[in-house]
Every structure is written in structure tokens, then in C-alpha cells.
Amino acid sequence: MTQRTLAIIKPDAIGKGVAGQIIARVENAGFKILAAKMIHMSQAEAAGFYAVHRARPFFQSLCDFMTQGPCLPMVLEGENAIQRWRELMGATDPVKAAAGTIRKDFASSIEANAVHGSDSPETAGVEISYFFSSLELCPR
Ligand code: CMP
Numbered sequence: 001m002t003q004r005t006l007a008i009i010k011p012d013a014i015g016k017g018v019a020g021q022i023i024a025r026v027e028n029a030g031f032k033i034l035a036a037k038m039i040h041m042s043q044a045e046a047a048g049f050y051a052v053h054r055a056r057p058f059f060q061s062l063c064d065f066m067t068q069g070p071c072l073p074m075v076l077e078g079e080n081a082i083q084r085w086r087e088l089m090g091a092t093d094p095v096k097a098a099a100g101t102i103r104k105d106f107a108s109s110i111e112a113n114a115v116h117g118s119d120s121p122e123t124a125g126v127e128i129s130y131f132f133s134s135l136e137l138c139p140r
Helices: 011-016 019-028 043-049 059-066 081-089 102-106 121-131
Strands: 002-009 032-036 072-079 115-117
Touching: 002 019, 002 081, 002 121, 011 019, 011 059, 019 032, 019 072, 019 102, 043 059, 043 121, 072 081, 081 102, 081 115, 102 115
Parallel strands: none
Antiparallel strands: 002 072, 002 115, 032 072
16 A cells, blocks of 8 residues: 655754765665655744644653754655654664664664654644645655
8 A cells, every 4th residue: 555654854863964864765765755845843833743742741852852953854655654664763762773773773862763754644644734735745
């Protein structure tokens, strides 16, 4: 089943200068990048994106982290894209991430964990439209 997912290269990875290496992994895994842009989120924008986590103890720290510098949201398309992108990312906590995954190789902590990926088709739809209009997606 062809799916779309929302991926974000987070501020820690942009700051380390590894965005290109992460995009290479995306392309080498066969995903089509339908849209991508560099943005610097405000507190309100980060809080809106992570609204589902607003009751968590790490919420304010997460919003501070996501606004510390630019990030790079992307729309990826491919067969079973949601699950496959999550496998490529590895576990949320880099200590638990498998060898060869993006988080194992590039993440610093459970918070500064280099990349984001949608966790379900419903979430992917909401997250993609949070950052991109339909006119910004380039199917091919
Ligand atoms: P992400 O996949 O973008 O979804 C929610 C984010 O919250 C997660 O990646 C981490 O960046 C962050 N996060 C999750 N769990 C924790 C935690 N226990 N402490 C701090 N940040 C966390």
C-alpha cells in the first residue's frame, strides 16, 4: 500500500550538519520526497504540532528544543512508508535504537533525537497538512 508520512529533520541534526546524510538515507531507501522546506518554528507552532504531548512532563522542553533552530519537514511517499520510515529512524531513545538507524548514528538524546516520523495514517494526514498545503506536494 502506497502511503505518505511526515518526516522532520530536527534542529539538532540541522545544527550538526547531517541533514544531507539523512536525506541520502531517505533516497537510498527508495522514498519519494514530495515536499521539503527549511523552517524555524515559533513556540506556538511547535506547541501546536506536539499538542498531543501537552500533558507530558517533557512538553515545554520539547517545544524549546524544536524552536532552538531551523528544522526540515518533508513529505515522504512509498510502499508502507509510515512503518518503513519508523524503521529507518530507529527507536525514540537513541540508546535503544538498532545499529545502522538514523537515531543510533545521529541522535544525541531521547529529546534531541534527530528525526520525527508520523505514527499512523491518521496522524500522517494531520501532520502533513500542518506543514504543507496540497499545492506544495509534488507527486510523480
Ligand atoms: P518524536 O518522535 O518527534 O515525538 C515526540 C518527541 O518528544 C520525541 O520524538 C522526542 O523528541 C520527545 N520525547 C519523547 N519522549 C521523551 C522523553 N521521555 N523526554 C524528553 N523528550 C521526549
